[in-house]
Amino acid sequence: MEKLTLVQAINLALSEEMERDPGVVVMGEDVGKDGGVFRATLGLLDRFGGERVIDTPLSETGIIGAAIGMAAYGLTPVAEIQFLGFIYSAMEQIISHAARLRTRTKGRYHCPLVIRTPYGGGIHAPEHHSESSEAYFYHTPGIKVVVPSTPSDARGLLKSAIRDPDPVLFLEPARIYRSIKEEMKGDDPIPLGEARIARSGKDITLIAWGAMVHTALKSAEAVKKEGIEAEVIDLRTLYPMDTGKILSSIEKTGRGIVVHEAPLKGGLGGEIAAIIQEKALLYLEAPVLRVAGFNTPIPLPKMEQVYLPSPEKITAAIYQTLRY
Amino acid sequence: MEKLTLVQAINLALSEEMERDPGVVVMGEDVGKDGGVFRATLGLLDRFGGERVIDTPLSETGIIGAAIGMAAYGLTPVAEIQFLGFIYSAMEQIISHAARLRTRTKGRYHCPLVIRTPYGGGIHAPEHHSESSEAYFYHTPGIKVVVPSTPSDARGLLKSAIRDPDPVLFLEPARIYRSIKEEMKGDDPIPLGEARIARSGKDITLIAWGAMVHTALKSAEAVKKEGIEAEVIDLRTLYPMDTGKILSSIEKTGRGIVVHEAPLKGGLGGEIAAIIQEKALLYLEAPVLRVAGFNTPIPLPKMEQVYLPSPEKITAAIYQTLRY
Amino acid sequence: MPKKSVGQFNIDFIQILNEAGEADPSLLPHFTEKEIRQFYESMVFARLFDEKALNLQRQGRLGTYASIRGQEAVQIGAGLALQASDWWFPAFRDIGISMMRGLPGKNLFLYWAGDERGNAIPPGQNDFPIAIPVGTHIPHAVGAAWGAKIKKDPIAVLVTFGDGATSKGDFHEGMNMAGVFSLPVVFLCQNNQWAISVPRARQTASQTLAQKAIAYGFPGIQVDGNDIFGMVQTTKEALEKARRGGGPTFIEAVTYRMSDHTTADDASRYRSPEEVKGWEGKDPILRLKIYMEKTKIWTPAFEEEVARNSMNRVLNAVTEYEAMPPVDPGEIFDYVFEKPTPDLIEQKQNLLSPPKE
């Protein structure tokens, strides 16, 4: 099979799911004629028509709010938010409604809604286009959070997200939308909640997701020259989190580093470190470190590389951990 | 001086600050004639007039958005959101604007805005009235987060919040609005960023804020009978966090428990545990535990006490930690 | 054409039954006597139920409660206009419609007692649970209407909300989408003049709320919300239009919140007794009674029967409510997702059988 980029894999998953289930509806700003500003929905309008591929007004609250109503009515909306940085006006709809509909109604209604949105830095984009605010959603009860890091995973995880009967935030690392090409590994959905060992190693565990998986892998390659074998875990699903894989890796390596683009403070690095120390304290040879964005907004392109985790920053943290 | 409840102390601080600085403006739903649904703004309209005590339309985005404009224009708005559960539609204004105005303009503008809002459970309130979503704001760069747990602190911290030139989210634990009466300890502002040792002890450190400080204190009293001396830290300011006080307590006790009402997953307990293991791993005799809400929305009143941390749950965690 | 008019708009007000109980013959649809008796009985029942809820609250047998007193005509009218296959998205002050839709009274009491089982709408009843965050359910209604349009279901969707809700962005975004996609949804604003302590004039500077529809390119109309005839008729027409593919309608029902905002509120702090008194004369039940008297539909026996039946239904609901077994705490975890996640399984287990010390 032809090799696909991550964004092409998403496009493929969308069309496959729309083919499979006539209830799947794609909606958002510019998803129709334009095929999405990143072309993730390219060709869907021609193939599935304007009732199922809907260009909406500029209206994030309206998009998510209407998608909730559609979902409760029996459709499976896949709503695109053009960039994660524009999702915030829909927070009330997500937190207070999408994520709670099943709980609030004791299961009478549920909300099979997928929110797709590009996220993360490194794409030289204007302000508000490089956000990594996954922690807000991880903290929100009732919604799953998924982040692929490879084209195959993007396809398989998106399929699962669409088939999931509950709301899923599907974060697409824009930085690697086109930088990796890969042959699709089968066309099965990939279950949510299962991390992937992106690289095996025995000396230290690097935990990452999205574009940072590749940054961590680069650092792992770099320290390999010094004889250090880093294991890299790609979480794939942030919630529910595959703590089993994290803990068994840590039990093997005794050392861990969490890497994320979001600001350090209150980011998921804290959560993961807390889980590790709670469940595996006696295995720890050193503190779990966090390599993350600064406690500042992500700067504009001129400075974003200073802000973002880099292989070098991770490598420095690896040495710090090993020397502890 | 007469003893005041927490909500009275807030009322006092508001009137004192409005007296001191004619630029301080109070705004929100029902803050005027009604004096606020909890009466926090009682009497302010009569005293300071309708231009400075503004009943707004039902419009959270508008309230925060307009307050940002006012703040940039040179006033000091103190905006009330009626309950924390209704702040979510203003998240975009808070995250993308209030918290970033100084950064985005390299200091040309800043945003001396205080957002006051009751939060937390235990008040037998309808849906969405018992939220504890402080972690969203802790994770947001550019905004401070303050939570008083006593009347005196409420007054002193609110004064500092109002005088702070940057945005502050001021969370008022509704559950203890009226349950404690206290004489005011001086009328100076209490600096932001300084935790308070609510109770000294040598065996274990309990870290809490808001109403949970009192729950933790009850548990500390309970275990005292068994000869266990728990230290209770009242964080008072969540961001910036007084990690110094946390760490020196842990270095003394070797054991820590974080208590919060918010869901466990992604709550501040993770952040605090991560900081402790990072900076004081070798002092830890046991994992830092978290006693928190479940990973579910907070249930309606009939079940909220099951959900919320209780002295008993904390006590169980204390024993678990001590027996580790 | 240097200066020209590019838009002219008109907003109508409808009143069929006036305060004196007189119906305008040119507007009055044909209602059967039976129908009119049903209007009356339903309004009386709603009022009694409401009074009982306030009572239970005072006795500590119910939590905070939001009374509908004064708004019975809007709610019974809308309830009657809806068909079972239509969908309805309520605000929090809507027990009148809820009961017309068939929600067991027990559910209403449960909900206001802080028990989520009250929100578990019985299967087959196409209604959403109450929206507490004001106005946030408006886009949901729009989405459901969109779903119906996509699925080609010949139904309509009704969404009800207050005057305060019109200030929220959700109202705007939902209304706008309904206009763009010409969706089968009726927006019914119960303008009861107050949003807690904020009077209608302070909520928005627009002369009428109905005119807000002009911003979205579909019809808006103002109705006397204390006129059951006008309410039934206007809502019915709007719903029928929606079912026929005629697109959305915005209805402003002019009414009054006779009670405090909720049992946690004290309206005497912010509004005058004169104002309230003035509205007493516009009471929706009273004016229908006068009309029925005039047209000989009302009899003391009928009144008595209505009172007895209604009170029985209310008391049955109380009995059912108070007979409910307590909630199982384990349920907290059971409806977050279809399948509980590992952390929820663990938390449930710890709650139900805490690890032995």
Next chain:
Amino acid sequence: MPKKSVGQFNIDFIQILNEAGEADPSLLPHFTEKEIRQFYESMVFARLFDEKALNLQRQGRLGTYASIRGQEAVQIGAGLALQASDWWFPAFRDIGISMMRGLPGKNLFLYWAGDERGNAIPPGQNDFPIAIPVGTHIPHAVGAAWGAKIKKDPIAVLVTFGDGATSKGDFHEGMNMAGVFSLPVVFLCQNNQWAISVPRARQTASQTLAQKAIAYGFPGIQVDGNDIFGMVQTTKEALEKARRGGGPTFIEAVTYRMSDHTTADDASRYRSPEEVKGWEGKDPILRLKIYMEKTKIWTPAFEEEVARNSMNRVLNAVTEYEAMPPVDPGEIFDYVFEKPTPDLIEQKQNLLSPPKE
């Protein structure tokens, strides 16, 4: 009064200078020749600057850029109508107004090159930085106007945004507050017919955008946005009214985005060349030139001078922009709060002098 009209509304359209370069004498205010020359020169300068920015972007010397081509009359008109003491809240497609306000061209280049120093508005210039999240700056403008009203400053506030922005809740909540509190703010919507690929008709079902003001109880007016005379005049009147305490105005300027949405966009994917062609004939600069020719204000020498001056200014801005020293990475931490918090101090220190290994 069973059925009566309770609101009549009218929306006007204003055009002073038509596409053929003819001015309506009954509406034309007295503009001096000098003023008219300034209109022309400012528009030409804006266009050249815009072209240069597109050029730099193509050469990799600038990041993503949003062209204003076609919208010069709106922007120059509004810029001219503003007084220095007024405040202005821009959207992201507003370099024309920015430059009228005195923002150094260098800042604009810096910003679009991904350098926040471009957002550091010089002291004394009462303008906010660009709002990228669409429409979210509208409430800020309302708040500033509120501040001015409270402080009794006799100024007005202008906020500019696109047709797409009218769909956002922020627009609604801001407009509503402005109406309720009768604030000195002018809402200027640049209806350039597109929001990326979404055409105006798909954005909202309302016939005009101007009529949206009806929902908020204050005047809305539609203007030919390619008519510099109409733009100057309408904006000026609205701002003056605001300064005088007359409350808010909503202006819909009907114009066209001649370019792609940004340099990251390809508009040929979703709109026809014929449509674009049609709007070329309505060009704001061209029609002013025709008018000036007819009224003998235009001369080839003037044209040449304008071109030369404008190009010099543009090139100077490029030079200044490219001479900027690189940003100091430490600045990332310097403007989060007035005083950096301990964690920021630590992070800055680690960045600037990482702990030795």
